[in-house]
Amino acid sequence: MTKQQLFEQIQKKRSFLCVGLDSSLDKIPKHLLKYENPILEFNKQIIDATKDLCVAYKPNTAFYECYGKKGWETLIDTWNYIPKDIFSIADAKRGDIGNTSAMYAQTFFDESSSGMSFDSVTVAPYMGIDSVKPFLTFKNKWVILLALTSNEGHADFQLQEIGGERLFEKVIKTSSAWASDEQMMYVVGATRGASFADVRKLAPNNFLLVPGVGAQGGDLKEVCKYGLNAKCGLLINSSRGIIYASNGEDFAERAREEALKLQQEMEGILTEVGLV
Numbered sequence: 001m002t003k004q005q006l007f008e009q010i011q012k013k014r015s016f017l018c019v020g021l022d023s024s025l026d027k028i029p030k031h032l033l034k035y036e037n038p039i040l041e042f043n044k045q046i047i048d049a050t051k052d053l054c055v056a057y058k059p060n061t062a063f064y065e066c067y068g069k070k071g072w073e074t075l076i077d078t079w080n081y082i083p084k085d086i087f088s089i090a091d092a093k094r095g096d097i098g099n100t101s102a103m104y105a106q107t108f109f110d111e112s113s114s115g116m117s118f119d120s121v122t123v124a125p126y127m128g129i130d131s132v133k134p135f136l137t138f139k140n141k142w143v144i145l146l147a148l149t150s151n152e153g154h155a156d157f158q159l160q161e162i163g164g165e166r167l168f169e170k171v172i173k174t175s176s177a178w179a180s181d182e183q184m185m186y187v188v189g190a191t192r193g194a195s196f197a198d199v200r201k202l203a204p205n206n207f208l209l210v211p212g213v214g215a216q217g218g219d220l221k222e223v224c225k226y227g228l229n230a231k232c233g234l235l236i237n238s239s240r241g242i243i244y245a246s247n248g249e250d251f252a253e254r255a256r257e258e259a260l261k262l263q264q265e266m267e268g269i270l271t272e273v274g275l276v
Contacts, residue, residue, distance in 0.1 A: 001087050001119045002140060003182050003207070007231045009055045009085065014267035014276050016232050017259060018056035018089065018209065020239025021046065021078065022063050029247045037070070042251075043078045046243050049252040053263040056235050057082050058089040058209075076115040087235070088118045089144065089209070095124030095131045102134035109138045120144050122187060122209070125171050129178055136179050143184055147171055148199065150189025150212035172202040181205040188227070190218020190236070196226035204229060211237045213262075220262070224269050232275055238262060 010016050023039045023046075032038040047057065064075040082088050094104040104121075111117035120142035123132055135143045148158055148168040158168040165173070172186060181203070188199050190212035199208065208227055212218035213236050220236060227234050238258070246254035270276040 003231065006055065006087055006207070009087070010232045010270070011276050013053065013055055013263070014270055015053055015055055015263040016234050016236055016266055016270075017054040017262050018058050018087075018235045018237040019046065019050050019054045019242055019259065020091070020211070020237050021057055021059040021243065022239045023059075023243065024063055025067075027244055027247070029249065029251050031249055037074060037077075039064075039067075040074050040077050040081075042243075043074075044081055045252040046255050047081055047083075049256040050242065050259040051083055051086060053256070053259045054086065056087040056089055056237075058091050058237055058239075060091040060239075079116045079118060087120070090116070090118040090121040093122045093124050093146065095127055097127065098130040098134055101131050105135045105138060109135075109141050120185065122146065125175060129175075132175065132178060136183060141183070143179065144209050145171065145175055145184060145186050147186040148188045148195060150191045150218065154189070169198065169202060172199065176203065176206075181207070185209055185235075187211070190220075190223050193219070193222050194226060196223060200227065200229070205231070205233070207231075207233050207235060209235045209237060211239075213238055213241075220265060221269070228269075228273060228275075230275075232270070236262070236266070 021043055023042050028038060028042045032041050035041040059075060059078055064071040079088060090108040092108060107114050108116055108118045108121045121135060122144045123135055125145050132143060160167050162170055185207040186203055188208045188210055190210050210223055213220050242255050242258045245258045
């Protein structure tokens with residue numbers, strides 16, 4: 001999916017919502033355990049309930065890898081079930097030496113090899129350009145580089161100054177030479193608030209994947225105040241707040257209700273700034 005196609009989906013659905021599929025056997029409704037593949041059934045019902053309200057789905061691969069062979073099969077089947085006009089993100093946070101990254105890229109981008117062809121994959125930048133470039137060799141695929149995250153320990157490294165620049169700023173500035181905003185996005189946590197203004201100085205046109213709205217306390221309006229650009233430029237992820245809105249038989253309906261609340265708030269913001 002190209003940047004323009006993604007923006008067109010945002011305008012069509014009046015939404016820049018990404019639903020995170022962090023699906024765990026310990027948290028899904030108990031009545032689903034009667035199915036042969038409870039997590040897949042859960043994912044299918046969540047997707048059916050929210051696909052008209054969101055523009056992206058983001059399975060966190062750790063929630064599938066932990067179940068071994070069956071988990072990988074569930075991830076493949078989940079990718080296949082996501083409508084192809086919806087942006088798909090493999091939240092894998094990979095990053096290793098070049099030949100290893102090439103194999104990771106093949107895993108998530110080459111359907112003929114792995115059975116999956118996600119639109120994008122999250123990548124850790126710590127090992128530098130040779131760990132990221134293999135992902136960029138795939139046409140019309142995206143790297144979503146970790147920049148300024150929402151976790152408690154982000155300050156251990158990301159805010160450290162090096163030559164007058166904070167590390168997250170150096171990551172964005174350096175990596176912007178590796179690929180254009182047609183192939184590179186950045187992860188910026190919603191709990192970072194006004195820091196979005198600093199990010200936008202370095203990445204004015206890139207899309208930002210923004211976790212942390214909802215359960216982690218991020219404020220959508222504040223993120224949009226500093227983070228919106230002419231093509232929207234934001235994918236706001238909500239995982240737990242949507243998919244675990246209920247642990248009863250009404251879980252899909254409740255997930256839709258929570259997704260609809262966010263979509264309606266996003267529609268108001270997009271209308272206010274003249275993007276729809």
